Amino acid sequence: MASIEITNARKSYGAVDVLHGINLDIQDGEFIVLVGPSGCGKSTLLRMIAGLEDITSGDISIGGTVINDLQPKDRDIAMVFQSYALYPHMSVAENMSYALTLRKTAKEKVASAIENVAGVLGLNALLERRPKALSGGQRQRVAMGRAIVRQPQAFLFDEPLSNLDARLREQMRTEIRKLHRRLGATSVYVTHDQIEAMTMADRIVAMYNGIVQQVGTPLEIYDRPANIFVASFIGSPAMNFLEGIYQAEGDKAAITLEDGTVIPVLPSPQAENGQHITLGARPEHIDIVQDGSRPAVSSNVELIEPMGLSTLVHVTLAGKPVKIFTLARPDLAIGSQVQIAFNMDKTHIFDRQSEQRLLPLNEPRHTQQT
């Protein structure tokens, strides 16, 4: 196992820049998830680590050795592809042993390694089958097995679960995590699914437009997003955004929305009076206030989505849609007025121009990175 350092890595296709100088230190044994929408450069970065794409400039090193010019086969990494990329003309056992055979590993060693991994992944009964005789989940396991058998320096995963159905994906998610616990292997995992990122990562790398927007643990990213992109991409149901003007007086501050509604927020030394602000509040940080116990603002109920465990209430505030997540089962009628209150400590403000989050007083800057 080894650490991976990426220093100012750039990638261009002709005049088009895909990655604009990525810096990232991945610790030995860490599970890193690169997350972002399609086209953000996350897969390109992974393929650069694998050696399947050239590095335009900058360095990537694995275990302290710069590997920029090494062939993929000399990098000692294993990769699990979205399509699984199993060799169709080989049996499961042959697929799994291919890398070891190429390295001229002794036959008995190969056999015991395969038996071992097949046991862990529950593939014992399938070893003689061809990939086309396997279900999607089984193929996924074989692809994992092929990577594990090699005991590489690092594992790379390129959206390995996106071809599975929801239930299987959930199951494999936990399995991959357990495997990682067990093997302690440095892993880089690419996904566009923020739930996978949140549940699996030691640290998340949120990417957009070829730039790392933020690096942090899942909860750091969730609780203290660096900018509007990260705030909107991570979390489901997604964060609510409302536009308004910042006003502060003494140790109190508030945002005035377009229709004059005033929402109190924590004052930020980075914001100025009159600044155009985007207010961000997660659905679970807005409460429905039915007894007048807290200062609240009035909104219209548009839709109620009961989800069993919880309820998602859609309202409009200042003409903008707002979602409210509640564990209660509120007795509301569609079209009626409801009082809602924003949880001030959890509400974020972003500069509308730069889209960066404006930090409240006393919050350390350690998770910020752009």
Place this chain on the structure above:
Amino acid sequence: MSTPGNSALRKTVYWGTHYLMIAAFVVFALFPLYWLLKVSVTPNDILYTEGVRMWPSRTTWDNYTFVMTQSNFPHYFMNSVIVSGSTAFFTCIIAAVTGYAFSRFRFRGKIIIVALMLITQMFPLVMLIAPIFRILAPLGLTDSLTGLIIVYTAFNVPFATFLMQSFFDGIPKDLEEAAMIDGNTRFEAFRRIILPLTLPGIAATLGFVFTAAWSELLFALMLVSSESASTFPVGLLSFVSKFGVDFGQMMAAGVLALIPACAFFLLIQRYLVQGLTAGAVKG
């Protein structure tokens, strides 16, 4: 309203028409071959006297015996096997590597090369005979099988390349990338992973090139003058003399010439069928 009986009848009529049309097509396509066979077993003395009949009143193997023992045909036949086999072999090797490059790599001048290859397919062959003769003559490649193999290979490579490229395009890039990560160089990945998966494509290309070379007449006639280097299509012409055409022997030779082409397709049909159905089970 349609009753069950009505719909069953309709189904019968539908499938009946279906098979009738297929049968009509098969008869249409195979009738000349049938006639070839029929004439080849008709004794010479009744060929013109019996009128048009579907099957002669007497049959004979004399034409075959003559062709096999008294004519140069076995020699032509061997020449054709050598020329077509070699052409198919070399064309496939060149087309496989070029097709792979076109399918997988982005390189400068790719469009130009593709355009040039397409242009070569646009000229009528007759136009090119004189210049090719002028090129081959000083090299001592006229009147030789080697010359024919070179010319046929050159003419078949462009189309075969496009054919192979489409087969490579159908194989996911992930596979050789996985192999490269597993420890192969790109060429090893091509040889050990991609090539085995393209066997149906290679079989189709082999079949196509082999039959094209097997039945080629124009170049064989123009570039070869001696008996010793003639291929069988040229040989067939030797049954046409100043005073008449020996149809029986010519047809017998024709039937014999069908055998290697048929045998070749029998040999590769397993891969061809695999190629046609691969898409259905992949997934």
